[in-house]
Amino acid sequence: xxxxxxxxxELAEKTGTSRQVISAxxxxxxxEKRISQATYDRIKEAMDDLGFVPDRTATSLKKxxxxxxxxxxxxxxxxxxxxxxxxxxHHFLDQDIPVEMHISAEGGLADGxxxxxxxxxxxxxxxxxxxxxNFCEVDLKNPSILxxxxxxxxVIYNFPFGIHxxxxxxxxxxxxxxxxxxxxxxxxxxxxxxxxxxxxTRILVxxxxxxxxxxxxxxxxxxxxxxxxxxxxxxxSEKLDQNPFVIGEKLAQLLLSRIKEYGYDFILTxxxxxxxxxxxxFHKSGLSIPKDINLLGFDKINSLPYFKHNLPTIxxxxxxxxxxxxxxxxxxxxxxxxxxxxxxLSEF
Numbered sequence: 001x002x003x004x005x006x007x008x009x010e011l012a013e014k015t016g017t018s019r020q021v022i023s024a025x026x027x028x029x030x031x032e033k034r035i036s037q038a039t040y041d042r043i044k045e046a047m048d049d050l051g052f053v054p055d056r057t058a059t060s061l062k063k064x065x066x067x068x069x070x071x072x073x074x075x076x077x078x079x080x081x082x083x084x085x086x087x088x089x090h091h092f093l094d095q096d097i098p099v100e101m102h103i104s105a106e107g108g109l110a111d112g113x114x115x116x117x118x119x120x121x122x123x124x125x126x127x128x129x130x131x132x133x134n135f136c137e138v139d140l141k142n143p144s145i146l147x148x149x150x151x152x153x154x155v156i157y158n159f160p161f162g163i164h165x166x167x168x169x170x171x172x173x174x175x176x177x178x179x180x181x182x183x184x185x186x187x188x189x190x191x192x193x194x195x196x197x198x199x200x201t202r203i204l205v206x207x208x209x210x211x212x213x214x215x216x217x218x219x220x221x222x223x224x225x226x227x228x229x230x231x232x233x234x235x236x237s238e239k240l241d242q243n244p245f246v247i248g249e250k251l252a253q254l255l256l257s258r259i260k261e262y263g264y265d266f267i268l269t270x271x272x273x274x275x276x277x278x279x280x281x282f283h284k285s286g287l288s289i290p291k292d293i294n295l296l297g298f299d300k301i302n303s304l305p306y307f308k309h310n311l312p313t314i315x316x317x318x319x320x321x322x323x324x325x326x327x328x329x330x331x332x333x334x335x336x337x338x339x340x341x342x343x344x345l346s347e348f
Contacts, residue, residue, distance in 0.1 A: 003122050003152045006052050015046050026054045048144060051151035056118035069329075070121030070152075071101045072112045074136065075129030079301055080318045084127060084157060087322050091329065106132050109139035113148045123334075124154040125325070128181075131236070134211075135160040140168060149175045153334045156180070157325055161340045163212070173336035180324050180339045184212060185219060187314050187343040191296065192222040194345075200265035200294075201227040204255070208234040209268050209298075228262060234270060248277020256285060264293060272297035272304055272313050279309040300346050312347040 008022045024033040025043050071088065073081065092099050100119045104112030116124060128136050139145070149172065156172065159181030172179060195201065203226055210231045213219045223229055235251045236244070251274065269275040275297035279289050287293050289309050297313035324339045
């Protein structure tokens with residue numbers, strides 16, 4: 001599959017205007033050239049429909065004729081996203097592949113893609129951070145995204161399977177995007193069933209995790225067997241620059257009286273470091289782990305063996321996803337497809 005960029009001449013032909021009109025609109029000089037608002041709106045709509053992005057390399061006197069890859073890190077960098085970047089770095093260096101790299105903030109995915117496409121990259125890799133609200137839903141549902149992905153062969157890495165409506169997945173695949181990611185449902189279902197079996201039925205859950213427990217799923221049916229299932233606000237909202245271990249300590253201090261009052265058996269957290277910070281406070285307060293209370297983390301970070309408490313966690317299948325990503329990059333042609341692996345419940 002080859003990138004299908006439109007030139008200003010082709011855009012002018014398709015819209016029944018001239019290159020001069022197109023150039024004036026691209027450079028926001030249309031008012032000076034006395035181009036009407038109606039024409040401006042019509043051309044901008046056509047640009048959006050075609051996934052047109054101006055060629056920012058056109059004025060360069062020296063062009064690199066090698067096929068450049070666009071790498072877009074969307075949202076705050078996270079542990080397993082950094083691992084993927086490290087592997088990609090080695091791949092690009094070994095293959096002598098030029099790369100244009102951008103970082104986009106929440107709400108800026110479409111603009112980030114346009115910036116890279118303006119450099120006339122031949123393919124795109126989008127690394128989605130899990131540290132965004134509702135797993136990048138707002139950005140991925142932006143109508144412009146689908147139109148942009150139709151223009152350039154693209155891989156969306158760390159796609160949150162099972163989080164958004166399946167129709168969104170199908171639209172992205174239908175537009176030619178390769179989706180590489182994992183699902184958490186099987187791992188959490190396995191964990192919840194083990195709690196029921198152990199008769200640990202008083203549970204406190206991070207509300208971001210609880211949003212996964214959709215109606216009529218195995219998870220929701222297992223939850224009906226708990227004596228108590230309560231939630232607490234995700235502690236990392238608006239605090240992405242803070243140490244997760246410290247966040248966990250502060251969270252434990254806030255929840256401690258509630259935990260002692262209701263006698264929770266297990267707390268589900270969204271991070272291994274948060275779980276370890278909470279465990280440290282509980283231990284100091286006289287609660288025995290895992291006898292009095294236990295915690296579930298998420299990610300299975302490499303530093304876990306060095307923490308004091310051996311807590312169960314959900315392991316992200318990072319290596320499998322990275323292997324698929326590198327395999328996709330080595331292929332001569334791409335077409336819309338999905339590669340989904342399951343997260344694993346890991347206990348020490």
